[in-house]
Amino acid sequence: MLTCDALSFHYDRCEPGQTPDFCFDFSLAPGLCLAIDGPSGAGKSTLLNLLAGFLAPSGGRLRWDGHDLIGLPPWDRAITTLFQDHNLFDHLPVWANVGLGLAADLRLTDAQRRAIETGLGEVGLAGFTERLPSELSGGQRQRVALLRALLRETRLLLLDEPFTGLDRANREALWALVRRQQTRGVAVVLISHDREDVEALADRRLRLAEGRLVAV
Structure with missing residues (x-):
């Protein structure tokens, strides 16, 4: 179980229209997919970076099965992240x-x-x-980038717009691979604006608004 309890972050500087303060609360059980959407600057990438360990929170707790993740470097977390730039x-x-x-x-x-x-x-x-x-x-x-992420034996997948630019046939093939990981107990956090991707994979949906997650 992934537990995010009042996990907070503050940007000293941000672009006009962006939110400077964030506080995230949610939990995610193994094998389930949580879809998160929200406008540009709402904090989607901030949340993924906090979960992955690329940003250090200013407060709150982040745990997997009761074990504290805060302070662990990204390579010591059982997490795979796929960002939009393929890497x-x-x-x-x-x-x-x-x-x-x-x-x-x-x-x-x-x-x-x-x-x-x-x-x-x-x-x-x-x-x-x-x-x-x-x-x-x-x-x-x-x-290629998504396949690399899916073949890793990690317990949490963080996917940032993973199917952008793909045709329907290829998206369906990748949906099937993600669902296969879920049957192994892998939890998935999916950032996507695409309704079909969300409907194909998500067990729950949350939306980012003013630095907070709200139910859809």
Whole structure:
């Protein structure tokens, strides 16, 4: 169970129209998907960064199964984050970009290599193992990044607009992969403005307004 209790953050400086103060309260059980939306500047990225450990909160508590996450660096949290910018390494082929999610030194087992090949087939990228990110379309790069996130054995997935720019067939294939992770007990926080994505995956919906989460 992920528990976010009065988790707060303050921006000393922010752009006009953006919210400077945030306070988040929610809980999320294993295997469920929580969808969060809100206008630009409402705090969606702030929330993900606090959960992932890229920002330090000014107060409150953040726990997984009763264990305190605050103070743990991102690499020590059982959390995988996929932001909108894909975060692929331009000099590495597709298989290596995906494989970094399984082994940081890319010393992959035969089972991990098979999982990568199978996963690439499931997201419509069979035969793309040796291509570089520069040889891929934006939608293809997004699928590579999402596959890397999904193959990691973490307990919480943070997805920021993960299906943007994908056609319906590819989105449905990726929905199925996310749901498969949920059956393993993986909890998902989904940031999305797309109604179809939310309806396909979300068990609960919350909206950010004036730095707070409100029920939809």
